[in-house]
Amino acid sequence: MKDEELRDLLVEIALEWEQRFAVAPRITDAIAEFDASRLVGTSIRIDEGRKKEDTAVQRGYDFKKEKIRYQVKANRPSGKHGSKVTLVAKSKNYEWDKLIWILYDTKYNIVEAYEFTCEQYKNLFALKRRLSPSDMRRGVKVR
Secondary structure, X not given: OOHHHHHHHHHHHHHHHHHHHOOOOOOHHHHHHHHHHHHOOOOOOEOOOEOOOOOOOXXXXXXXXXXXXXXXXXXXXXXXXXXXXXXXXXXXXXOOOXXXXXXXXXXXXXXXXXXXXXXXXXXXXXXXXXXXXXXXXXXEEOO
């Protein structure tokens, strides 16, 4: 099975789960890391963008492309009445070189994506308590 087919299957299962049980499984981070790696032209496969010993809770970054460390953030509205993304999680550290933020629709299709350097992100948001999608649109649009 190709990587993209596996992604689509995961999304299909998550959406079916959400229909049956009202709450989607927490796959947004995993899907976003996969999609972000594709946006920058790499893979998160072991020995490509990741090492075998990498974990979901490793500090600093989500994957690498060559020597560039990428942090990924993403949001998806639930699809419930009145649901829209208003709050974006802030990066808790600056141990990365670039950050990609992805906004999805309810079916995990990319609506838009933006990239920041660490310096740019710090300059814009270090003192800001709450981030919104309009803040994230200040980055370089990558999709």
